Amino acid sequence: MAEARWEAYRENLQKYIDSRDEAALKAAFALADSDANGEVTKEELVGILAAGPNAGQAQDLADRMFALGDADGNGSLDEEEFGAMVLQLSGL
Ligand SMILES: [Ca+2]
Numbered sequence: 001m002a003e004a005r006w007e008a009y010r011e012n013l014q015k016y017i018d019s020r021d022e023a024a025l026k027a028a029f030a031l032a033d034s035d036a037n038g039e040v041t042k043e044e045l046v047g048i049l050a051a052g053p054n055a056g057q058a059q060d061l062a063d064r065m066f067a068l069g070d071a072d073g074n075g076s077l078d079e080e081e082f083g084a085m086v087l088q089l090s091g092l
């Protein structure tokens with residue numbers, strides 16, 4: 001199950017990167033936001049990254065994604081911060 005969740009997350013992010021499909025970004029964000037409160041915490045991000053092939057680096061990856069993405073420094077990513085971070089990481 002965790003792997004299927006990660007796979008859906010990855011596919012939606014790729015779709016967003018490729019076509020800026022906002023619905024795909026929303027879907028990926030919802031998959032990461034496991035308590036559905038509209039904010040992705042670092043723990044939630046680690047949770048989904050730990051289901052992927054880079055599980056061993058999940059904490060490091062999440063640290064980097066937060067350093068890049070948490071623009072207002074409140075310790076969580078809202079959808080706007082998340083989308084901007086994804087595009088930055090993808091190099092676009
Ligand atoms: Ca959350």
Ligand SMILES: [Ca+2]
Pocket residue numbers: 069070071072073074075076077078081
């Ligand atoms: Ca934030």
